[in-house]
Amino acid sequence: MNRAIVHMDLDTFFVSCERVRHSELIGKPVIIGGGDRGVVASCSYETRYFGVRSAMPMKMALRLCPEARVIRGDMDWYTKMSHEVTEIIQEKVPVMEKASVDEFYLDLSGMDQFFGCYQWTREIARSVMKNTGLPISFALSGNKTVSKIGTGEAKPVGQLEIREDLVQPFLNPLSVRKIPMVGNATFQLLSRIGVRKIQTLSEMPVEVLQKLIGKNGTELWKKANGIDDSPVTQYAERKSISTEHTFSEDTMDVENMQSLLSGMVEQLCFQLRKEKWLASVVTVKIRYANFDTETKQMKIPYTAVDHTISRYVQELFKKLYTRRMRLRMVGVKCSGLVHGQHQMNLFEDTEELISLYQAMDRMKMRFGKDAVRRAGGIP
Incomplete structure (x- = not known):
C-alpha cells in the first residue's frame, strides 16, 4: 500500500x-x-x-x-489557538503527529478507498480556517520530508499534491537549504564544493557525502532522493518528563525546598531544550510525612525556559503546601509536550538572555548537565 x-x-x-x-x-x-x-x-x-x-x-x-x-x-492566546487547531485535525484523521505548536503530520494511508486523500485534506484545511480563522497550508506526498518541503513551497495558504513519479522533478531545482536537516553550517560546507541544488546532491555518490558530513551523510542523500521511511507518531498529551526528590529527613524548610524546586526546573528545562520539546502543562507534587500526597497543575504557554517555568512551579508550590507539616518528597513534571524550536520566550527575552541560555546549554552538552548551575537552584 x-x-x-x-x-x-x-x-x-x-x-x-x-x-x-x-x-x-x-x-x-x-x-x-x-x-x-x-x-x-x-x-x-x-x-x-x-x-x-x-x-x-x-x-x-x-x-x-x-x-x-x-x-x-x-x-496564552497562541497556545489556546494551537489547541483548537489540534482538536479539529485530531478528530478527522486516524493518525496525527503534532510536530510543533503550528505544524502537523497526518498519515492518511489507505483512506483513498473511502475518499480521495487530497480532497480529504482540503476539507480539513477548510474546517480549520472556517472554525478558527487561521490560514493553513499543506502538501501531500508519500513521506514526511517531501511533504514538509512541499508545504514550504505552497505557502501562503497553498495546497500541493506531489505524486510519486513527480517527487524528483519537484525536488531537483530547489536549494539544498529546503531539506529540513540542512542548517547554515551544512549549507556552507556543501556550497564550498558547488552543491547548491537538491539535484546535484541527489546525484552525488553516497560514500562521498559520508566522508564529507559524517554519519548524517546517508540520511541527507536519502532525503535529497525523496526517501524517508520515518513514521507519523500519534500525538498524545500524556508525553511528559518529570523528577522527584525524597528528603533524607522530613523537613519544613520552605526556603530550602524552593531552591530545590528551582534546581529541578533547571534540569528539566535543559532536557526539554536538548530534546527540542516545549511544555504546556506544569505539575507540582508533594508528599507529607504521613504519606498524604497532593498535586496541583497549571496550563501554561508553550515554553522550555527555566525562569518562566520556575515562576509557575513556585506559584503552584505556595498554593499546594498549606499544612504545617513536614514534607518527605517534592516533584515537578512538565507535560503536554510538542516538538518546537521556539525555545526562548521571544516576547520577553533580550538577545543577551537568549545568548546566555544557548551558551549555558552548550557547556552542559559538552561537560555535563551540572557543569553550570543557577545559584538560586542550589539548596
Missing part, C-alpha cells in the same frame, strides 16, 4: 492569531516580538518583503521595515 503523508503548517502563526482578534492588522506589515533589545518571534509576509526574518534583532527589523506594527505577543 502506498503511503499518504500530509504536512500541514499554520501560516505566520503568531501574526495570524493576532489578526483573528484584530482584523485591522490584515494586509499590514506586522512584527511579533519584544522591545528594542528583543528579537523577532514572527513576522507577516508584508514585512518579509523587506527582508525581515524570525530571530532577527528587533532594531535591525525596524530599520528594514519602519512602517511595521510591532506587537509584544501573547503566548
Whole structure:
C-alpha cells in the first residue's frame, strides 16, 4: 500500500492569531516580538518583503521595515489557538503527529478507498480556517520530508499534491537549504564544493557525502532522493518528563525546598531544550510525612525556559503546601509536550538572555548537565 503523508503548517502563526482578534492588522506589515533589545518571534509576509526574518534583532527589523506594527505577543492566546487547531485535525484523521505548536503530520494511508486523500485534506484545511480563522497550508506526498518541503513551497495558504513519479522533478531545482536537516553550517560546507541544488546532491555518490558530513551523510542523500521511511507518531498529551526528590529527613524548610524546586526546573528545562520539546502543562507534587500526597497543575504557554517555568512551579508550590507539616518528597513534571524550536520566550527575552541560555546549554552538552548551575537552584 502506498503511503499518504500530509504536512500541514499554520501560516505566520503568531501574526495570524493576532489578526483573528484584530482584523485591522490584515494586509499590514506586522512584527511579533519584544522591545528594542528583543528579537523577532514572527513576522507577516508584508514585512518579509523587506527582508525581515524570525530571530532577527528587533532594531535591525525596524530599520528594514519602519512602517511595521510591532506587537509584544501573547503566548496564552497562541497556545489556546494551537489547541483548537489540534482538536479539529485530531478528530478527522486516524493518525496525527503534532510536530510543533503550528505544524502537523497526518498519515492518511489507505483512506483513498473511502475518499480521495487530497480532497480529504482540503476539507480539513477548510474546517480549520472556517472554525478558527487561521490560514493553513499543506502538501501531500508519500513521506514526511517531501511533504514538509512541499508545504514550504505552497505557502501562503497553498495546497500541493506531489505524486510519486513527480517527487524528483519537484525536488531537483530547489536549494539544498529546503531539506529540513540542512542548517547554515551544512549549507556552507556543501556550497564550498558547488552543491547548491537538491539535484546535484541527489546525484552525488553516497560514500562521498559520508566522508564529507559524517554519519548524517546517508540520511541527507536519502532525503535529497525523496526517501524517508520515518513514521507519523500519534500525538498524545500524556508525553511528559518529570523528577522527584525524597528528603533524607522530613523537613519544613520552605526556603530550602524552593531552591530545590528551582534546581529541578533547571534540569528539566535543559532536557526539554536538548530534546527540542516545549511544555504546556506544569505539575507540582508533594508528599507529607504521613504519606498524604497532593498535586496541583497549571496550563501554561508553550515554553522550555527555566525562569518562566520556575515562576509557575513556585506559584503552584505556595498554593499546594498549606499544612504545617513536614514534607518527605517534592516533584515537578512538565507535560503536554510538542516538538518546537521556539525555545526562548521571544516576547520577553533580550538577545543577551537568549545568548546566555544557548551558551549555558552548550557547556552542559559538552561537560555535563551540572557543569553550570543557577545559584538560586542550589539548596
